[in-house]
Amino acid sequence: MELPPKKISIGILLFFASVLIVCGVYIRNSKAKIPDMEQSVDSFNSFWKKEISTKGGYIAYKEFKESNFHKKPEMQHLAAHFIGSDLYDVLGYKAITICDLSYRYGCYHGVFSSAIKEGGLSVVSKLDEKCFGGKILPTPCQHGIGHGLMEYFGEGKGAAEKSLNECSKLRFNKNYAGCSYGVFMEYELNLAESFQSVNLISKKYSSFQICDGFAKKRDRESCFFTMPKWWRLFYGDSYSKIGKMCGEISDDKACFMGLGRDILSQQNYNVRNTIVLCKKISNSNNLVNCLSGAYLAYLNLIPNKKNFAIQLCDGLSVTGKNECLRQ
Numbered sequence: 001m002e003l004p005p006k007k008i009s010i011g012i013l014l015f016f017a018s019v020l021i022v023c024g025v026y027i028r029n030s031k032a033k034i035p036d037m038e039q040s041v042d043s044f045n046s047f048w049k050k051e052i053s054t055k056g057g058y059i060a061y062k063e064f065k066e067s068n069f070h071k072k073p074e075m076q077h078l079a080a081h082f083i084g085s086d087l088y089d090v091l092g093y094k095a096i097t098i099c100d101l102s103y104r105y106g107c108y109h110g111v112f113s114s115a116i117k118e119g120g121l122s123v124v125s126k127l128d129e130k131c132f133g134g135k136i137l138p139t140p141c142q143h144g145i146g147h148g149l150m151e152y153f154g155e156g157k158g159a160a161e162k163s164l165n166e167c168s169k170l171r172f173n174k175n176y177a178g179c180s181y182g183v184f185m186e187y188e189l190n191l192a193e194s195f196q197s198v199n200l201i202s203k204k205y206s207s208f209q210i211c212d213g214f215a216k217k218r219d220r221e222s223c224f225f226t227m228p229k230w231w232r233l234f235y236g237d238s239y240s241k242i243g244k245m246c247g248e249i250s251d252d253k254a255c256f257m258g259l260g261r262d263i264l265s266q267q268n269y270n271v272r273n274t275i276v277l278c279k280k281i282s283n284s285n286n287l288v289n290c291l292s293g294a295y296l297a298y299l300n301l302i303p304n305k306k307n308f309a310i311q312l313c314d315g316l317s318v319t320g321k322n323e324c325l326r327q
Helices: 005-032 041-055 057-067 073-099 102-130 138-153 159-165 179-194 198-205 206-212 217-235 239-247 253-266 273-282 284-301 303-312 318-325
Strands: none
Touching: 041 057, 041 073, 041 253, 041 273, 057 073, 057 102, 073 102, 102 138, 102 217, 138 159, 138 179, 159 179, 159 217, 179 217, 206 217, 217 239, 217 253, 239 253, 253 284, 253 318, 273 284, 284 303, 284 318
């Protein structure tokens, strides 16, 4: 006996509704099984290595990003370090082609740290070649090499100098980005972890001795470029205070460029907000440096949107705009 059309429709709707409910429960349960990195790093790594082995690197990495989307930026970045290391352990150098700029390119950091730890300095030139293959962006890729070198050599100024010497041998070696930036981020993070308070920092490292102690001018500039990010660990988003500290440096250009880069990142690449904040903390001379640092960061990380990056420099004088775009 045929059911009336209306009853058939209701039956079909009920069937699909039950399927959706079951699928929803299954998906939630599947996601719930992903170990929390903050609870157990070993469980986290074991889980993702298995996912990479069974599903492939691209799918596993995509699922990793989706599962960490709700985390705080610092935790996202740290987790990306671990997934990068997991990708390398399972796939070797192919992992470089899977990483992208997500979570402040933490995946690259993890890959290169593991590769250099395993193969030593002899693999650095090979890693450098990989940074120029396919759709990989050289600057963030080499930034990961800088992190890996610093982890390989250890902590302290001597380790930083050895790492910077290796950076100078790479194909693409810029003061304000890439390998040296990774070195100083790692160097200053190690310092930060050893301090108990801002007062201790002031006592131990007055007059910006962190950067002044490096003999080479280009190394000091690279160091000053990373200082705003480091200061923010202790002073929070007090950009006016950080801008004042940059202004006390004799060669303040690199510091204000680093401040512009950090502001852009913290403002989620919002051009308008970045311009407003750079104007608040900079005088007319350093405004160009602040905006040019943001412009350089935008080009390095989102090169296919150069038209948006240029807007950072549009409101400057003709001379200022030319200088801003020349970085």
